Amino acid sequence: MNVEQMKTVLREILTKTDLTPCVVGHRGVGKTAGIIQLCRELDRRYMPLRLGQMEVGDLVGIPYREGEVMNWSRPCWWPADDDPETVIHCDELNRAQQEDTLQAIFQFVEPPSEGMRRALHTHTLHTRHKVVVTINPPDGTYQVATLDRALIDRMVMLYVETDYHCWAGYAASRGLDTGVRQFLAANSMFLSSQGNPMEMDAEPTERGWEMVSILRKNCRFPKDLEMEIYAGIVGKEAAIAFLRWCAENVRRPVTAIELLNDWDTVRKRLEAQRDDLQAATMGDVVATLTADPQLGPEQEENLVRYIDILPRDMRFGLVKSLLKIPPVAQAISQDKYDATVFDAIRTISADAQ
Numbered sequence: 001m002n003v004e005q006m007k008t009v010l011r012e013i014l015t016k017t018d019l020t021p022c023v024v025g026h027r028g029v030g031k032t033a034g035i036i037q038l039c040r041e042l043d044r045r046y047m048p049l050r051l052g053q054m055e056v057g058d059l060v061g062i063p064y065r066e067g068e069v070m071n072w073s074r075p076c077w078w079p080a081d082d083d084p085e086t087v088i089h090c091d092e093l094n095r096a097q098q099e100d101t102l103q104a105i106f107q108f109v110e111p112p113s114e115g116m117r118r119a120l121h122t123h124t125l126h127t128r129h130k131v132v133v134t135i136n137p138p139d140g141t142y143q144v145a146t147l148d149r150a151l152i153d154r155m156v157m158l159y160v161e162t163d164y165h166c167w168a169g170y171a172a173s174r175g176l177d178t179g180v181r182q183f184l185a186a187n188s189m190f191l192s193s194q195g196n197p198m199e200m201d202a203e204p205t206e207r208g209w210e211m212v213s214i215l216r217k218n219c220r221f222p223k224d225l226e227m228e229i230y231a232g233i234v235g236k237e238a239a240i241a242f243l244r245w246c247a248e249n250v251r252r253p254v255t256a257i258e259l260l261n262d263w264d265t266v267r268k269r270l271e272a273q274r275d276d277l278q279a280a281t282m283g284d285v286v287a288t289l290t291a292d293p294q295l296g297p298e299q300e301e302n303l304v305r306y307i308d309i310l311p312r313d314m315r316f317g318l319v320k321s322l323l324k325i326p327p328v329a330q331a332i333s334q335d336k337y338d339a340t341v342f343d344a345i346r347t348i349s350a351d352a353q
Contacts, residue, residue, distance in 0.1 A: 157232030
């Protein structure tokens with residue numbers, strides 16, 4: 001992805017989740033500049049940490065004694081709870097010169113557990129503040145440390161590459177020299193030396209799939225970037241297989257189990273289903289409830305919601321079939337469901353007479 005696409009993805013992740021994005025890119029591609037621009041657009045304070053120049057004490061603070069208790073002072077860069085919303089940029093993560101510095105920052109870049117705060121030693125970070133990481137790729141062209149697999153698995157890896165058209169827009173907005181801009185317009189191959197491929201071979205893990213789930217539930221990415229984003233979490237092969245499965249699954253009829261137990265997830269699919277797929281779903285509902293007619297309160301509500309979105313003729317057909325299942329007939333015939341099923345029941349009764 002290019003820098004503008006990176007900003008789009010970071011905007012979604014930083015404003016809608018507590019995950020930690022890690023931007024991987026060659027020198028000068030615009031990683032830091034893009035993050036600073038995004039902070040300005042979001043009206044958030046930008047706090048850079050050059051980890052290649054920091055020691056453990058710079059991260060966790062200086063210890064001091066209070067009675068018999070040892071405490072650690074809050075580092076000057078650490079945002080207080082009432083400070084303006086801040087994006088903490090952990091720059092050069094894999095240039096940390098000391099192993100203990102890298103181990104110390106490990107805890108900080110790990111996304112917090114649900115209901116908990118992000119932490120570093122004794123300090124906790126308010127949820128209003130977010131963290132983003134940038135690194136150069138460990139491809140042999142940089143003096144960087146190899147990141148531990150466990151550390152990589154805790155971040156959303158985003159790979160940024162140079163793009164002439166993206167750079168041209170940036171150059172125009174900054175009023176860069178006309179001669180430089182015109183030369184590169186005609187000779188875009190001289191814009192940047194790409195270096196070696198950057199992929200760091202992400203692999204599927206339970207944690208990775210949880211991060212994919214969080215992103216899918218909370219963020220809206222451009223379709224052409226989804227595969228690249230998920231590949232940075234669970235690997236290219238798994239990401240391709242998953243998105244292919246999703247595309248195929250959209251064309252499958254919703255099952256009765258999905259309808260009864262996960263209404264919010266499948267509602268839009270149900271509303272958009274063709275008549276033949278709707279008929280398949282209705283048949284599965286009748287078959288499932290014939291085999292096991294016991295409905296929980298939420299399942300009962302979801303069944304009536306489904307009846308309500310059906311076209312009139314299909315609604316009558318489904319209600320007629322459901323009335324032949326005594327426990328289900330008793331459930332959907334309650335007064336509170338009159339607005340949805342009463343017209344169908346009345347019509348069916350009239351037809352019977």
